[in-house]
Structures are given as C-alpha cells and as structure tokens.
Amino acid sequence: MSKTIDRSKKETPPALEADFVTSAAASHQFPSPIGFEVAVLGRSNCGKSSLLNRWLGRRGLAKVGGTPGRTRLINFFKVTWAPNEAPMYVVDLPGYGYAAAPKDMVDSWRQLVGDYLTADRGPRLALLLMDIRRGAQAAEKNLANWFNNSGLDFKVVATKCDKMSMGLVNKTLIAIGKDLGVGSAMPFSSLSSLGREGLIKAVKLTRDSFIS
Ligand SMILES: Nc1nc2c(ncn2[C@@H]2O[C@H](COP(=O)(O)OP(=O)(O)OP(=O)(O)O)[C@@H](O)[C@H]2O)c(=O)[nH]1
Ligand SMILES: [Mg+2]
Numbered sequence: 002m003s004k005t006i007d008r009s010k011k012e013t014p015p016a017l018e019a020d021f022v023t024s025a026a027a028s029h030q031f032p033s034p035i036g037f038e039v040a041v042l043g044r045s046n047c048g049k050s051s052l053l054n055r056w057l058g059r060r061g062l063a064k065v066g067g068t069p070g071r072t073r074l075i076n077f078f079k080v081t082w083a084p085n086e087a088p089m090y091v092v093d094l095p096g097y098g099y100a101a102a103p104k105d106m107v108d109s110w111r112q113l114v115g116d117y118l119t120a121d122r123g124p125r126l127a128l129l130l131m132d133i134r135r136g137a138q139a140a141e142k143n144l145a146n147w148f149n150n151s152g153l154d155f156k157v158v159a160t161k162c163d164k165m166s167m168g169l170v171n172k173t174l175i176a177i178g179k180d181l182g183v184g185s186a187m188p189f190s191s192l193s194s195l196g197r198e199g200l201i202k203a204v205k206l207t208r209d210s211f212i213s
Contacts, residue, residue, distance in 0.1 A: 012194075013201050015058025018081040022090070024074040028116040032077055034123045037089040037208045042114065043130030044140065045096030048160035051191035052130060053078070053093055056200050063093050073109065075117055089208065092117070098140055118153065124211035126154045126204060129181075133159035133173050133188070137180040145181040156203055157183050163190040 025031050041049045050063035057080060076093040094117065097110050118127070127148060131141055137157075148155040159177055162170045170188055178185035187203065189196035 011198065013058075013198060016080050016082050017084065017086075018079070018088070019057045019059045019062055019091075020079050021062065022077040022079050024076050025113075025117075026074050027113065028120060031075070031117065031120060031122075032090070035079070035090060036087050036123065037211060038092060038122055038125045039089065039204055040092040040094055040117070040125060040127045041130060042094040042127060042144070043096060043160075044098040044132070044135070047096065047130050047132045047135075048189075048191055049093055049096060049130055052128075052158070052160060052189055052200075053091060055189075055191040055194060056197055057091070073106070073113070075113060118147075118151070124208070126156065126207045128158050128200075129155050130158045130160050130189075131177070131186075132161050133170060133177075133186075134161065134164055136173065137177050142181060145183070149182065154207055156207075157181055157186040158189050158196070158200070159186040160189050160191070162188045162195050163192045 023030065023032055041053055043049050050065045053063045054060055054065065057078075062078065063076065073095050075095065078091045078093070079088050080091045081088045094114055095110055097107075097114070129141060129144055129148070131137060136159075137145075141157075145155070145157070157177060159170075159174055165173065174186045174188055187196055187199055189200060
C-alpha cells in the first residue's frame with residue numbers, strides 16, 4: 002500500500018497579500034518604511050528570489066534565474082501574512098560575487114546595498130543566504146561581521162539543501178554557523194519547502210521582539 006503524506010495540517014498557507022511595490026537603483030528611490038522589514042541578501046544565483054517565492058507561497062513573485070548578476074536593483078514587496086496583521090516590506094537585494102562582474106558593477110552593488118543597509122528604516126531583519134554547497138566564504142564572513150558590528154539583526158540561511166543528503170546538510174549547517182559565529186545556519190530548499198516553517202517562525206519571532 003502506498004503511503005500518502007498529509008502535509009496540509011503543518012503547512013502555513015501562503016501570505017494573504019504579497020505585491021511588488023517598486024525597484025530602486027539608488028537610495029532616493031527607496032519607498033518610505035511601513036514597519037518591519039526583511040531583507041534577503043547573498044551571492045548571485047544562491048537562491049534569494051526562489052526562497053522569497055517559496056517562503057511567501059507566491060510562485061513567480063520575484064524573478065528567478067535569468068542571467069546571473071543581471072539584477073542590480075533592490076526590489077521591494079509588500080507582504081501581509083494574515084488578516085489584521087500589519088504589512089511589512091520584504092526586500093530582494095541584488096546578488097554579489099558574480100564572477101564576470103566588472104569593477105564598476107561591484108562598486109555600484111556596494112554603494113546601493115550599503116546605502117540600503119545603513120539607511121534609517123526602523124526594525125529590520127536581514128537573511129544572509131548561501132548555497133549550502135559553497136558554504137561561508139570571505140564575502141559572507143565580512144557581511145556577518147558587519148551585521149554583528151552594526152547591530153542589525155540577521156539570520157544565516159543555507160539554500161539548495163535538496164542538493165545534499167540530510168546527514169551532510171546537518172553537519173554543514175553547524176560548520177557554516179561556526180564559520181560565521183552564529184549558533185547554526187537555518188536550512189532551506191525552494192524545491193522541497195524544507196525550512197519554510199522554520200523561516201516563517203524565525204521572522205515572526207524577530208518581528209514580535211520589536212513590537213513587545
Ligand atoms: N535545486 C535547487 N535549485 C534552486 C533552489 N533555489 C534556487 N535554485 C535555482 O538556482 C538558480 C538561481 O535561483 P534564484 O532564486 O534566481 O537566485 P538569486 O539568488 O535570486 O539570483 P540573482 O537574483 O541573480 O542574484 C535558479 O536556476 C533556481 O531554480 C533550491 O532550493 N534548490
Ligand atoms: Mg534574484
């Protein structure tokens with residue numbers, strides 16, 4: 002007899018509303034803050050847009066794939082999870098580390114993302130993503146240091162966990178956490194939904210910590 006897995010009881014439904022608001026190429030184009038904000042950042046192609054779509058349960062909201070490193074804009078999405086819940090911005094930052102990126106592009110990334118991260122935008126959580134197969138490299142270590150020094154809340158998320166055995170995933174999560182000086186990285190797979198519930202919970206806890 003074949004086994005059917007009933008996930009319906011455990012899975013959080015998609016966000017009630019998730020709408021693209023605007024793209025910004027410079028800080029004067031950032032929309033005014035509306036409250037809590039979650040920023041997704043990581044190396045080009047590490048799965049930022051895919052995570053965003055899977056986390057919110059909105060396939061196609063953020064553009065996936067395409068030419069790595071082509072997205073140079075910051076994309077703002079307005080998200081309301083449930084009725085009577087205040088909306089928040091979810092912010093898809095352009096990826097760094099694209100191998101073929103010319104120097105002026107690297108500089109413009111630094112400028113734009115730096116302007117966003119240092120802007121006075123109220124309570125925020127940054128999600129620092131990396132492909133679990135690549136782990137934490139110099140760029141991720143620099144970013145984690147920067148977050149620790151600036152006091153901006155951040156969580157480390159290892160993406161594409163479906164590409165590894167679960168045994169190795171668990172070991173790698175601990176290793177990444179150690180490399181970056183955090184407890185352990187959080188797992189995610191935009192294919193299998195692994196880690197979605199954990200991410201929903203972690204974001205909610207952080208958000209609630211600012212409200213109380
Ligand atoms: N197997 C697997 N593939 C994934 C996963 N997440 C993303 N991908 C694939 O990785 C590629 C890049 O995904 P994106 O979500 O566009 O990555 P990104 O970080 O937004 O890329 P940029 O915006 O270019 O920086 C796509 O081909 C995705 O289908 C995952 O969890 N598992
Ligand atoms: Mg993207």
